[in-house]
Amino acid sequence: MEMKKRISSELSNRNPAEVVELVVENCRSSDGEVEGLTDEYTELEILSMVNVGLSSLSKLPKLPKLRKLEVSDNIISGGLDTLVEKCPDLTSLNLSGNKIKELSSIETLQNLKNLRSLYLYSCEVSTLDDYTEGVFELLPQLTFLDGYDQEDNEVPDSEADNDDDEDKAGPPGDDDDEEEEAADSSEEEEDEVGLSYLLKEGIQDEEDDGDYVEEEEEEDGDVDGADVQGEKRKRDDEDDGDEDDDDDDDDE
Known part of the structure; x- marks a missing residue:
């Protein structure tokens, strides 16, 4: 597809x-x-024209807010x-994968006073002996060259993904809403756990009360049985006494 048609399609x-x-x-x-x-x-703000056969950027229009430009795998020299x-x-x-051969080409x-990150790997210039030192010396405003700083520290993920994060970021306050929802959910779970505990305690108390009543009934039953046995024993003793009186009368 031609570049012009592709841009129209993306629009x-x-x-x-x-x-x-x-x-x-x-x-x-x-x-x-x-x-x-x-x-x-x-x-x-972000323009990517990777592998489209560009040999020149002379017809690039004025883009005052452009902050990220990807033109790798072309033939720009x-x-x-x-x-x-x-x-x-x-x-x-x-500019990686282009035809840039000399440091003078990027001088x-x-x-570009705000330029912080530059990529030139897979360009012939990157094979020069003093490549890294030469680029940082030539462009003192740079922080990263081919993903590394002057101390050979890799670009942090937070900075590398910064553009994507900004594009995907939601409206202000979304994070606060999510935190509030999480807090509310946590409170609801705590309430449910507390309620469950109280219900369990109530059921246990009822069971304990039932056991206590049964024990009382058993104790009352034992007392009543003892009374009945006592009454029976008393009646038996009285009957024995009557028999003894009858025997005395007969002897007379």
Whole structure:
């Protein structure tokens, strides 16, 4: 697909002034120049034109808010002064896999005062003996070259994913709402546990009361039985006494 048609397809009935991120990859520029982009993309912040056959950036329109530009795997060899004029706010530039051979080709990038991250791996310039030291010396505003700082520390994930996080971030207050919902859920669980405990305690108390009543009934039964036995024994003794009296009468 031609680059111009691809951009039109990605636009998808949107107003160019509303587009913040535009990804145009693996299509083809008819003459090695940027096609289909205009000055109307005033809000564009992220632009990816990977593997589209670009040999020049001279026709890149003015993009005042562009901060991240991906043009890796093309055949760009120079002419980077266009970026200083058209994209003065760039913070990240990926030129890996292009035809840049000398440090002098990137010297103009020192005028991009906000440039913090630059990628040049798989370019011929990256094979120079003094490549890393030379780039950092030439572009003192840089923090990372090919994903590493001057102390050979890798770019932190938080910074590498910063752009994605900003694009995916929800409206302000979403995190607070989620925290409040989690807190409410935790409180509800605690209430349920507490209620369950109280109910269990109540049931246990009822069972204990029932056992106590049964014990009392058993004790009462024992007392009543003892009384009956006592009454019987008393009656038996009286009967024995009567028999003895009768025997005395007969002897007389």
